[in-house]
Structures are given as structure tokens and as C-alpha cells.
Amino acid sequence: LASGYSDKYQLEKLFEEYYTAVLLYSISIVKDKADAEDIVQQAFISLWRKLDSIDVQTAARAYLYKTVYHASLDWLKHKKVRKRYEAEVKNNIRPTPTPNHDEKDLSKILDAAIGDLPDQCRRIFTMNRYQHLRYKDIAAALHLSEKTVENQMVKALKIIRDRLKDYYAR
Amino acid sequence: MLGNEKIDILIARFLSGEALPEEAMELEDWINESPENRAYFDRYSVFFETPHDLSPNDKQQAWTRLTGTKPFNWRWIGIAASVMLIVAVSLLLGKYNKDQPGNIIHQAGTIAKNIILKDSSEVIVSPNSSITIDREYGVHNRKITLKGSASFSVIHNPSNPLIVNVNTFHIKDVGTKFSIVTDPVSDTIDITVTEGKIAAYDDFGASEMAGAGEKLYYLRSGRKFLTLPANEKTIRSTPPSKETPNPIVRKEVHKEIRKEVQNEVLAKPRPDSPIADRLIPYQILPDNIDSARRAIAGRPRDSTPSERIVADLVRDHLITRGKPLNFKLSDTAFILNGVKQPETIWKWYRDKYGGVPVPAGWSWGHRENNP
Numbered sequence: 131l132a133s134g135y136s137d138k139y140q141l142e143k144l145f146e147e148y149y150t151a152v153l154l155y156s157i158s159i160v161k162d163k164a165d166a167e168d169i170v171q172q173a174f175i176s177l178w179r180k181l182d183s184i185d186v187q188t189a190a191r192a193y194l195y196k197t198v199y200h201a202s203l204d205w206l207k208h209k210k211v212r213k214r215y216e217a218e219v220k221n222n223i224r225p226t227p228t229p230n231h232d233e234k235d236l237s238k239i240l241d242a243a244i245g246d247l248p249d250q251c252r253r254i255f256t257m258n259r260y261q262h263l264r265y266k267d268i269a270a271a272l273h274l275s276e277k278t279v280e281n282q283m284v285k286a287l288k289i290i291r292d293r294l295k296d297y298y299a300r
Numbered sequence: 301m302l303g304n305e306k307i308d309i310l311i312a313r314f315l316s317g318e319a320l321p322e323e324a325m326e327l328e329d330w331i332n333e334s335p336e337n338r339a340y341f342d343r344y345s346v347f348f349e350t351p352h353d354l355s356p357n358d359k360q361q362a363w364t365r366l367t368g369t370k371p372f373n374w375r376w377i378g379i380a381a382s383v384m385l386i387v388a389v390s391l392l393l394g395k396y397n398k399d400q401p402g403n404i405i406h407q408a409g410t411i412a413k414n415i416i417l418k419d420s421s422e423v424i425v426s427p428n429s430s431i432t433i434d435r436e437y438g439v440h441n442r443k444i445t446l447k448g449s450a451s452f453s454v455i456h457n458p459s460n461p462l463i464v465n466v467n468t469f470h471i472k473d474v475g476t477k478f479s480i481v482t483d484p485v486s487d488t489i490d491i492t493v494t495e496g497k498i499a500a501y502d503d504f505g506a507s508e509m510a511g512a513g514e515k516l517y518y519l520r521s522g523r524k525f526l527t528l529p530a531n532e533k534t535i536r537s538t539p540p541s542k543e544t545p546n547p548i549v550r551k552e553v554h555k556e557i558r559k560e561v562q563n564e565v566l567a568k569p570r571p572d573s574p575i576a577d578r579l580i581p582y583q584i585l586p587d588n589i590d591s592a593r594r595a596i597a598g599r600p601r602d603s604t605p606s607e608r609i610v611a612d613l614v615r616d617h618l619i620t621r622g623k624p625l626n627f628k629l630s631d632t633a634f635i636l637n638g639v640k641q642p643e644t645i646w647k648w649y650r651d652k653y654g655g656v657p658v659p660a661g662w663s664w665g666h667r668e669n670n671p
Contacts, residue, residue, distance in 0.1 A: 141366075
């Protein structure tokens with residue numbers, strides 16, 4: 131129950147410094163803000179209990195990132211998200227966005243850019259972006275290496291970014 | 301500086317949920333290097349569901365959920381121009397930590413000694429006093445052990461606060477300037493804050509904060525705090541100066557402070573106590589001070605949290621010693637002898653004794669026939 135003031139003081143500083151960053155990190159993995167908030171909260175509670183044994187000046191940040199990383203992956207595993215995603219891949223439930231050239235709307239520009247991607251590049255980007263599949267799952271589904279998947283993702287992002295240059299320049 | 305190719309890969313890995321902790325930290329460092337880097341990242345992040353940033357409300361709500369309390373706003377504290385603490389300590393001498401090899405000791409003789417630390421903080425060590433600078437000062441910590449009196453002008457660093465240790469009592473800098481005066485004939489530590497905030501705590505679980513215009517007393521024998529409005533006279537009279545202080549004047553000041561503390565501790569609840577306005581202060585004769593102080597403020601030095609709560613309940617006149625007592629303090633209510641206490645009282649005790657929040661909630665129960 132009791133926790134010394136010094137611990138709470140340390141915790142607050144760490145929370146102020148790292149909360150946003152580790153929450154965004156968790157969201158990037160679980161793709162759900164509310165779930166990510168729960169994961170990050172548990173990570174801070176865990177950190178709070180270990181403040182005595184952790185060098186807060188040097189190790190707290192790494193501890194938070196690692197805790198959030200593993201908890202986020204566990205979340206994916208326990209929610210059986212992977213199975214659901216695999217089923218989605220198999221059934222190809224979600225259609226590829228249809229290009230739309232109304233460039234007054236960012237989402238439409240984005241859809242258009244995705245639609246214009248090379249086939250494999252678009253497929254990989256869509257599986258990650260919309261079906262939330264991880265690289266290794268995409269690689270397994272498409273019989274590719276993870277490195278190829280990564281390269282295609284980088285390529286997709288560069289192409290889309292270039293397509294959006296005019297939008298940001300306005 | 302990371303190349304664009306590597307950054308593009310890192311961003312792709314982060315946004316697609318593939319980044320390892322080390323990669324995420326590397327990317328975060330790069331984003332924070334410049335507004336241009338952040339803008340570059342933001343233009344990628346619009347492709348995904350990852351938000352660019354969070355609103356302050358999100359963060360505050362998360363902190364409230366985590367601790368059940370509102371966070372302090374450290375930013376304004378960091379900006380605060382100065383904090384002045386006046387600390388009087390006695391009977392704390394003689395049990396200092398042993399000096400570790402590599403620690404640096406600065407001892408003042410009959411005149412004050414001015415010391416500039418690695419981080420450009422300044423310490424004026426009063427005559428016949430000394431400070432010990434931790435060997436890892438400025439690297440892994442900013443710890444200073446004080447014997448006697450000193451005045452500090454601190455270059456504030458929220459990520460590495462300066463901590464002054466006086467035996468088992470500690471003062472954490474959350475401002476930029478403060479002074480500490482120790483006196484071997486006093487049982488009290490007194491801290492007067494003129495600007496900003498300070499945090500004080502001991503090794504036995506007692507802790508307190510004081511803001512501008514407040515005076516915080518720590519009674520070593522009772523291990524308890526008392527907060528009072530600052531007395532302008534003592535604020536101005538006790539900070540050590542570069543000149544050698546007149547020992548007679550200082551002794552008189554401390555005598556006055558000690559008398560004030562003893563009377564206040566015995567007669568009044570804390571001014572922020574929920575029942576502060578319901579009590580009438582009374583004067584205690586000097587001859588009875590020691591015995592009365594032990595009777596009211598005194599409790600075993602190794603007292604438990606329950607005993608500390610009981611002591612506060614007695615002090616706040618919410619219970620009388622010798623009568624059966626039971627209470628349950630939780631994150632939702634404070635039930636004392638079967639009666640739900642007003643919200644202000646519950647909040648005061650919750651804030652002081654509340655612990656780590658857990659999803660299922662927490663509670664602290666206690667029952668005894670002869671408290």
C-alpha cells in the first residue's frame with residue numbers, strides 16, 4: 131500500500147518524460163489506443179514497484195520500452211489477433227482501396243497513392259496498414275522473406291510520401 | 301546523425317509495429333533532435349493509425365488513473381526563479397553516513413566557504429560546517445551530504461534533482477535556491493519556502509511537500525511533519541550568508557523557532573488539516589513541553605502506518621486515545637468507527653497514506669481496543 135514520496139516523485143518525472151513516447155510505441159504495435167493505454171499503465175505500475183532496484187537515471191527508459199514491447203506482443207498473442215488476421219488474409223476480406231483523384235481530401239489522395247503502388251508493394255502495405263499483419267506474417271502468407279517485406283514497406287512509404295508532397299506544400 | 305535511408309527504414313518499422321525497443325528509442329531520439337525531424341516523421345505517420353502526439357488531457361487522465369492524484373506541474377517549477385529553504389536541524393549529528401572513497405569533502409573553518417560544483421551550482425558552506433559531494437555527482441546523481449549549515453544555489457535539472465542528505469532526512473530540490481541551517485541543540489528541521497516547491501522525506505516513510513509561503517517543520521523524534529504559514533521574520537533571519545553569522549543571534553533565532561515549533565506541534569493541527577478551523581490553539585508551559593511532546597507527538601520510532609494514521613487521528617481530534625477504534629481507509633472512502641467521514645477528511649488521509657493504485661482498488665483496515 132504505502133509508497134514513499136521519493137518513489138512517487140521519481141515516477142512522476144519518468145511519466146512526464148516517457149509516457150507519450152511509450153504509448154505511441156505501444157499503439158504502433160497493438161493498433162488500438164485504449165488497449166495501448168492499459169499496457170502502458172501496467173508498465174508504469176511495474177516500474178513503480180521496481181524503482182528501488184532500477185537506476186532511474188539510466189535504465190528506466192529502456193525498462194519501459196522493453197516492458198511495453200513484450201506486453202504489446204503478449205496482448206496480440208492472447209487476443210488471438212494473429213489468427214484473426216490470418217483468416218482475413220486467407221479470405222482477402224478487405225478490398226484494396228480504390229484510387230480517387232479528388233486531391234482536395236487527404237484520405238482520398240492517400241487512397242489514390244496506395245492504389246497506384248506496384249502490385250506487390252500495395253499488397254504488402256495494405257496487409258500491414260489495414261489488416262495489421264506483422265512482417266513475419268506477411269512474409270509467411272506471401273512466401274517472401276521478412277527483409278523483402280520490409281524493403282517493400284519502405285518503398286511504399288517513400289512513394290506515398292512523394293505523392294503527398296503537393297498536398298503539404300499547399 | 302542518421303542517414304535518410306536508415307531513418308526511412310526505422311520509420312517504416314515503427315509505424316508498421318515492427319520496431320524493437322532499441323529501434324523505437326533511436327527513432328524517438330532522432331525525432332526529438334529537431335522540429336524538421338519531427339515534421340518528417342509526422343508526414344509518414346498520417347499513413348497509419350499512429351497518432352502524431354497526444355493531448356495534454358490524455359496524459360493527465362492517464363496520470364490520474366495511475367496514481368489517483370493529479371500530477372504536479374513540474375514545468376513551472378523548472379522555470380521558477382528561486383526557492384529559499386531555511387532548515388534547522390538538531391540531534392542529527394553523529395550518525396552520518398561513512399564517507400566513501402572518492403567523495404569530495406569541503407570543510408569550512410571560521411569563515412564561510414564558497415564552492416562551485418561541476419554543474420555550476422553554487423554552495424556556500426557556513427563556518428564550522430562541511431558538505432560531502434558524492435563521487436558520482438553530476439554523472440549518476442547530485443547527492444550532497446551536509447553537516448552543519450549551507451546555502452545552495454542550484455542549476456535546476458528535473459531529470460537529476462539535487463538531493464541534500466542530513467542523516468536520515470532528505471530535501472529534494474525542485475527549485476533553484478535554498479539554504480539549510482543545522483543546529484545541534486534542536487530536535488527540529490524547519491524549511492521555509494518563499495517560492496516554488498520543495499519535497500522533503502525521511503527514511504521511515506514520512507514525506508511532505510511545501511509550497512511558497514509555507515513553513516514545513518519536521519520533528520525528528522516524532523518523525524512527523526507540520527506545515528504552517530511562513531513566518532516572515534524567520535525567513536529573513538535564518539538563511540546563512542557569506543559572512544560569518546553571529547552565533548549568539550543565530551542561537552536566539554533557533555531558540556525562538558524551537559519554542560514556536562513545540563507549541564504549534566502540541567497545540568494545533570496542521571493548517572491544511574481538514575479540521576484546522578475547528579480547534580482552538582492553547583499554550584503549553586515550557587516545563588511541560590518535553591513530556592507533553594512525547595505524549596502527543598511521540599510514538600515508537602518504528603511505528604507502523606496504522607500507528608501513524610492513529611497519531612494523525614488523535615492530532616486531528618477525530619478520535620480519543622483509550623477508546624476502541626476501527627477504521628477502513630480506501631481509495632473510495634474513509635470509514636471511522638462505522639461513520640463515513642466527510643470528503644475533505646477522506647481526501648486528506650487518502651493523499652497522505654494512499655499507495656500504489658491497483659485495478660481492483662485498495663483499502664487499509666485497522667482495529668484495536670486501546671489505541
